Amino acid sequence: MWKERLLEYLRSEGYRPSTVQELCEQLGVKSAADFRAFVRLLNEMEDAGDLVRTRNNRYALPEQMNFIAGRLQLKARGYGFVIPENEAEADIYIPQSALNGAMSGDRVLVRLREERGKGAQAHREGEIVKILERGNDRMVGQISIYAHHAFVTPLDKRFPEDVFVPKDAVGQAHDGQVVVVELTSYPTATHGPVGRVVEVLGYPDEPGVDILAIVRKYNLPEVFPEDVLADAERIPLELDPAEIARRKDFRSETIVTIDGEDAKDLDDAVHVKRLPNGHYELGVHIADVGYYVKENSPLDKEAFRRGTSVYLVDRVIPMLPPRLSNNICSLNPKVDRLTMSCVMEIDRQGRVVSHEIVPSVIRTAERMTYNDVRKILEDEDETLRARYAPLVPMFELMRELALILREKRMRRGAIDFDFDEIKVRVNDLGEPTSIEPRPRSIAERIIEEFMLVANETVAEHFHWLGVPFIYRVHDEPDPDKIIHLNLFLHNFGYHVKGSAGGKVHPRALQEVLNEVEGKREARMISMVMLRSMQQAKYRPECTGHFGLAADYYTHFTSPIRRYPDLAIHRIIREVLTRGSLSPKREAQLREFVAEASRQSSERERIAQEAEREVDQLKMVEYMQAHIDEEFDGIISGVVPFGLFVQLDNGVEGMIHISELADDYYVLHERQMALIGERTRRVFRIGDPVRVVVIRAVKEDLRIDFGLVEHLREATYVGGEGPGAIVYDEDLTPKERRETERRRRQAAAQAGDRKGRDGKRQRARRDRTEEARAGVRLSDWDDGEEERSAALGDMLPGALPYDAWDEEYPDPRSRRRKRGGRGAADEVREPADGRVAGSRASAPARRGGYRTWPTWEAERDSGRGKGAARGGRSRPGAKSTGKRKSESGKSGKRGARKKGKR
Numbered sequence: 001m002w003k004e005r006l007l008e009y010l011r012s013e014g015y016r017p018s019t020v021q022e023l024c025e026q027l028g029v030k031s032a033a034d035f036r037a038f039v040r041l042l043n044e045m046e047d048a049g050d051l052v053r054t055r056n057n058r059y060a061l062p063e064q065m066n067f068i069a070g071r072l073q074l075k076a077r078g079y080g081f082v083i084p085e086n087e088a089e090a091d092i093y094i095p096q097s098a099l100n101g102a103m104s105g106d107r108v109l110v111r112l113r114e115e116r117g118k119g120a121q122a123h124r125e126g127e128i129v130k131i132l133e134r135g136n137d138r139m140v141g142q143i144s145i146y147a148h149h150a151f152v153t154p155l156d157k158r159f160p161e162d163v164f165v166p167k168d169a170v171g172q173a174h175d176g177q178v179v180v181v182e183l184t185s186y187p188t189a190t191h192g193p194v195g196r197v198v199e200v201l202g203y204p205d206e207p208g209v210d211i212l213a214i215v216r217k218y219n220l221p222e223v224f225p226e227d228v229l230a231d232a233e234r235i236p237l238e239l240d241p242a243e244i245a246r247r248k249d250f251r252s253e254t255i256v257t258i259d260g261e262d263a264k265d266l267d268d269a270v271h272v273k274r275l276p277n278g279h280y281e282l283g284v285h286i287a288d289v290g291y292y293v294k295e296n297s298p299l300d301k302e303a304f305r306r307g308t309s310v311y312l313v314d315r316v317i318p319m320l321p322p323r324l325s326n327n328i329c330s331l332n333p334k335v336d337r338l339t340m341s342c343v344m345e346i347d348r349q350g351r352v353v354s355h356e357i358v359p360s361v362i363r364t365a366e367r368m369t370y371n372d373v374r375k376i377l378e379d380e381d382e383t384l385r386a387r388y389a390p391l392v393p394m395f396e397l398m399r400e401l402a403l404i405l406r407e408k409r410m411r412r413g414a415i416d417f418d419f420d421e422i423k424v425r426v427n428d429l430g431e432p433t434s435i436e437p438r439p440r441s442i443a444e445r446i447i448e449e450f451m452l453v454a455n456e457t458v459a460e461h462f463h464w465l466g467v468p469f470i471y472r473v474h475d476e477p478d479p480d481k482i483i484h485l486n487l488f489l490h491n492f493g494y495h496v497k498g499s500a501g502g503k504v505h506p507r508a509l510q511e512v513l514n515e516v517e518g519k520r521e522a523r524m525i526s527m528v529m530l531r532s533m534q535q536a537k538y539r540p541e542c543t544g545h546f547g548l549a550a551d552y553y554t555h556f557t558s559p560i561r562r563y564p565d566l567a568i569h570r571i572i573r574e575v576l577t578r579g580s581l582s583p584k585r586e587a588q589l590r591e592f593v594a595e596a597s598r599q600s601s602e603r604e605r606i607a608q609e610a611e612r613e614v615d616q617l618k619m620v621e622y623m624q625a626h627i628d629e630e631f632d633g634i635i636s637g638v639v640p641f642g643l644f645v646q647l648d649n650g651v652e653g654m655i656h657i658s659e660l661a662d663d664y665y666v667l668h669e670r671q672m673a674l675i676g677e678r679t680r681r682v683f684r685i686g687d688p689v690r691v692v693v694i695r696a697v698k699e700d701l702r703i704d705f706g707l708v709e710h711l712r713e714a715t716y717v718g719g720e721g722p723g724a725i726v727y728d729e730d731l732t733p734k735e736r737r738e739t740e741r742r743r744r745q746a747a748a749q750a751g752d753r754k755g756r757d758g759k760r761q762r763a764r765r766d767r768t769e770e771a772r773a774g775v776r777l778s779d780w781d782d783g784e785e786e787r788s789a790a791l792g793d794m795l796p797g798a799l800p801y802d803a804w805d806e807e808y809p810d811p812r813s814r815r816r817k818r819g820g821r822g823a824a825d826e827v828r829e830p831a832d833g834r835v836a837g838s839r840a841s842a843p844a845r846r847g848g849y850r851t852w853p854t855w856e857a858e859r860d861s862g863r864g865k866g867a868a869r870g871g872r873s874r875p876g877a878k879s880t881g882k883r884k885s886e887s888g889k890s891g892k893r894g895a896r897k898k899g900k901r
Contacts, residue, residue, distance in 0.1 A: 251336065272401055417529075
């Protein structure tokens with residue numbers, strides 16, 4: 001009672017931060033009991049981040065005090081982002097210096113600072129002022145044991161600090177093992193985290209330890225609590241005849257399940273038949289898990305906590321115990337099962353003209369697999385067609401209806417990204433044996449279309465009833481991303497129609513996909529467009545699904561493995577049996593669906609991250625057996641420090657820019673390409689390449705490639721738009737010869753770079769005496785400006801130099817004023833011992849980054865430390881002295897001071 005009144009008053013116009021006494025006066029809190037309850041409420045809301053208390057003990061809403069509550073996500077580099085709880089708010093950048101002891105996953109309160117950057121690069125920055133809730137109490141890492149203590153290095157790179165473990169808290173762990181450590185003290189500004197070992201997983205190279213470490217890292221619960229298992233054991237495995245009598249009986253229908261070969265939780269079955277009026281009857285029958293999992297039971301609470309089943313390469317972590325998921329709830333063939341059915345009459349245009357949603361009982365005729373249905377319909381396998389002869393006509397009718405439904409979706413503007421699913425297969429020891437792309441056949445499309453139309457029908461039905469429900473929503477893309485997508489498409493001569501201001505209809509995106517279908521840039525554009533989309537989530541409001549171009553959508557079809565499906569099944573049965581909900585019950589359900597939507601969305605993201613990490617882990621392990629072997633792939637991503645390449649088998653790795661030895665390459669963001677300064681050679685997202693595997697590191701989940709051959713060479717000719725990049729295959733023979741000549745010339749220049757460096761160094765030594773006599777070294781110019789290397793000559797204003805990989809920093813960013821003008825501090829050497837910018841010290845260094853001379857290089861060439869002051873940053877740059885003379889200022893001040901010293 002007090003909470004609603006308090007929030008209403010705090011949100012009122014003209015509210016100013018008030019003390020407890022002022023709030024009590026305004027809200028009419030008079031008795032001692034009410035006062036104690038009110039103060040307790042204020043404390044609870046403050047702890048939860050719903051209120052902020054100022055230094056003079058006045059209360060206000062966080063947004064009124066420039067505070068925002070959200071969840072922190074750290075990056076491996078040490079900085080992070082806070083994702084606000086209000087979905088309308090943009091993410092907030094948190095520098096490492098402003099974390100104040102917060103760890104990745106923590107719920108925090110952020111004070112906003114000023115906005116940084118301008119235009120499209122503008123972002124909000126903040127400082128964490130309070131940790132509302134810790135997101136992790138355990139961590140997985142490798143332990144290093146010393147004489148009197150130990151340290152655990154987290155496997156998750158988002159946790160940069162090692163965990164200190166006292167000697168008496170090491171337990172049975174041995175040096176080098178992977179362990180689970182429970183945090184007993186969180187990091188502060190003065191000390192790091194402290195913990196104790198609670199589980200030893202084993203040595204990193206032992207079979208199964210790698211995946212088990214990921215399971216523990218994401219806190220995926222493998223074992224069901226005893227009370228949950230006991231609750232499951234109480235469920236009978238035989239159907240109650242009285243319950244069957246209350247349901248609609250579909251046991252006379254020919255119903256089948258169609259799933260993968262290794263599926264055990266069969267939760268959806270279908271039947272199709274033609275009606276006398278020429279329409280189709282489609283029945284989608286879903287396991288009635290909600291009948292067995294009662295609200296607030298131990299089974300229900302555990303399913304809510306897990307949120308979803310997690311499918312890893314060698315195991316499944318189910319949402320429900322096997323007694324339900326693989327037994328009584330699974331729609332196994334030729335046995336009676338309780339279901340929730342959505343039976344639809346669909347016309348020849350794919351419109352649902354009538355439907356019925358009822359509790360039911362079914363008996364499936366066969367357990368079909370995708371492969372068998374594909375062979376029956378596409379390959380027309382005579383053996384399988386003979387074996388399933390009574391079902392073949394229904395499968396053909398299913399194909400006919402599925403194509404009609406898909407055509408209807410495409411007409412209304414749904415987006416269809418046709419990417420193959422990647423399947424990693426492992427042996428009994430967990431070692432990867434193969435990686436296979438699994439294309440979507442007609443069998444997968446049949447089930448996909450039937451589930452989509454059932455989900456839409458159920459969502460629309462209960463939306464108009466106005467009952468509390470959980471919907472699957474997909475928001476419109478961020479306008480800025482659509483603007484950038486359009487700029488990218490302009491490079492190929494395409495345009496997203498009706499996208500002024502970043503607003504777009506999904507049909508416009510699908511039209512672009514249709515236009516590029518079959519062309520060489522099709523896959524590239526599909527990938528870039530997919531990355532421009534938002535992530536789908538669960539929400540208690542029906543706001544539509546952008547990607548499907550659907551106004552109403554929910555998840556109704558997988559209650560064995562998704563909690564939202566299970567929850568709405570119970571709501572459906574309650575509404576169908578009672579007819580209406582009381583106001584009190586409706587309020588309870590609205591609160592429940594809001595919390596279930598939030599929890600299910602969060603657990604879904606965690607499951608997806610775990611599944612992707614395990615897949616990547618096994619891909620890295622698979623590629624470890626293929627070092628020095630060559631593969632074909634496409635460029636799937638372009639960043640300032642290299643190229644991401646996806647192989648034909650789905651494995652993705654990187655060609656670091658230092659492997660591109662023939663030129664210096666810089667990022668052209670609009671073209672999504674790396675472009676060589678001299679050769680104008682282009683590496684563009686979507687281009688086919690042939691690569692060699694250099695290394696595969698499981699600890700970093702990293703695969704490094706070397707470039708063997710660029711299979712579609714192109715040249716940047718300047719400007720923007722379709723003509724900015726020309727592929728060699730589109731050139732005339734004369735133009736192609738000229739392009740090859742220019743590349744050979746650039747390669748020769750790159751090979752002769754060492755000689756030019758030596759010549760400059762000899763010229764500098766010849767002028768050493770002049771420098772000692774007071775002549776500024778920066779006035780020296782050998783007249784060999786590399787005009788061909790001037791980026792502005794070919795890429796005007798398009799390729800900034802400020803986005804280099806942190807592994808190879810620009811030495812100029814480390815310079816500080818010391819002593820007179822032009823002085824520079826010593827530049828640290830990179831980890832591999834090379835001197836950044838010293839071509840003389842590392843003449844064989846492979847290309848990729850522009851380098852700048854440093855005083856170490858000049859010292860090594862015989863000039864000494866002091867001679868570097870005032871030197872040029874790169875060939876062709878104007879000297880400091882010249883710049884001062886041109887601006888009317890004297891360039892002799894430094895010389896006078898030098899003479900005095």
